[in-house]
Amino acid sequence: MNADSKPNLQRTIIGIVLPAALVGLTILPLFLFQERLPDPLATHWGTRGQPNDSMSFAFLVVFESVFVTVPASGLAWSARRNPAHRGQLTRLVAIFSFIATTVTVTSWSVVAANLDVADWTLADRVGIPHVLGALLIAALVAGFATLGARRLETAPIPEPVLPSAGLNPGGRGVWVGTARSVWALPLVVGLIGLGGYLALTRGPMLGVPLALIGVVAVPFVSLRVFADRHGFDITFGPFGWPKRRIPLADIRRATTLDVVPMEHGGWGYRGSLKLFGRAAVVLRGGEGLQLDLAGDKVLTITVDNAEEGAGLLNDLVASSAI
Numbered sequence: 001m002n003a004d005s006k007p008n009l010q011r012t013i014i015g016i017v018l019p020a021a022l023v024g025l026t027i028l029p030l031f032l033f034q035e036r037l038p039d040p041l042a043t044h045w046g047t048r049g050q051p052n053d054s055m056s057f058a059f060l061v062v063f064e065s066v067f068v069t070v071p072a073s074g075l076a077w078s079a080r081r082n083p084a085h086r087g088q089l090t091r092l093v094a095i096f097s098f099i100a101t102t103v104t105v106t107s108w109s110v111v112a113a114n115l116d117v118a119d120w121t122l123a124d125r126v127g128i129p130h131v132l133g134a135l136l137i138a139a140l141v142a143g144f145a146t147l148g149a150r151r152l153e154t155a156p157i158p159e160p161v162l163p164s165a166g167l168n169p170g171g172r173g174v175w176v177g178t179a180r181s182v183w184a185l186p187l188v189v190g191l192i193g194l195g196g197y198l199a200l201t202r203g204p205m206l207g208v209p210l211a212l213i214g215v216v217a218v219p220f221v222s223l224r225v226f227a228d229r230h231g232f233d234i235t236f237g238p239f240g241w242p243k244r245r246i247p248l249a250d251i252r253r254a255t256t257l258d259v260v261p262m263e264h265g266g267w268g269y270r271g272s273l274k275l276f277g278r279a280a281v282v283l284r285g286g287e288g289l290q291l292d293l294a295g296d297k298v299l300t301i302t303v304d305n306a307e308e309g310a311g312l313l314n315d316l317v318a319s320s321a322i
Helices: 005-032 055-079 087-113 128-151 184-199 202-215 306-321
Strands: 041-045 051-055 175-180 222-227 231-236 244-245 251-259 268-274 278-282 286-293 297-302
Touching: 005 055, 005 087, 005 128, 041 055, 041 087, 051 055, 055 128, 087 128, 128 297, 175 184, 175 306, 184 202, 222 306, 251 306, 286 306
Parallel strands: 278 297
Antiparallel strands: 041 051, 175 222, 222 231, 231 244, 251 286, 268 278, 286 297
């Protein structure tokens, strides 16, 4: 096997074989054991492991097919990409393979719990050990897929041209940038409003959680960033909270990029600088700023006028090094 065939084989396994296998394995147990399953089947279990809701066989087939096909398609799409920044491909493969595998294992768990019972209410218990087991299997599959994706990122990526604001050595400058989400405000208002309505009409157990989700999403309506000789500040939402400061001494360089939300796992705050060494603040797609930090950590932020901010930060970093 020559050097060029290895990456192609890895792309085929990650982008074709694995997605197809996950989709097939998700649907397989439903038809393999169809005659031994009740209709409808138990599909939801309470905190004590007792079945408390069901779906018809036909609806469950459609439901699981959709829920596994979406991440499997994302996995196939990811494997075809040639990432502009190291780590993008591995993040995508890890996310999509984990989600798809979780759906696959869940399908087998549902079938096993309903096997040879006369009615869905008699289905076996499904509790925390089953959930943890599914997550563990999904993590293992995602781990192996990520290892393969990492080998596809071994080709050297050219160093980007660093922007500059033309600041003289020792000079001082300030940059303020903002970004707004087009979806967060309607989502926040809708969730809080719907949660309040359901709490009043259907009871707090249904409405309060929805309202709380809306409250948690408030910081992601907008953000404001501020850069000067002391460092880089990020404040979230209309109230400027929470707030994150990155000292200038921790910044190695700043570059601009076109942010694709799904390459970072979606919208909101993704990742962790402390745990994973990579994090992203994604309020929208498009223009963004990437900070390469001490310890090989990377922070990505969607913000307007990113090139102006990157240029000033690079000049300030260079001045501080003199």
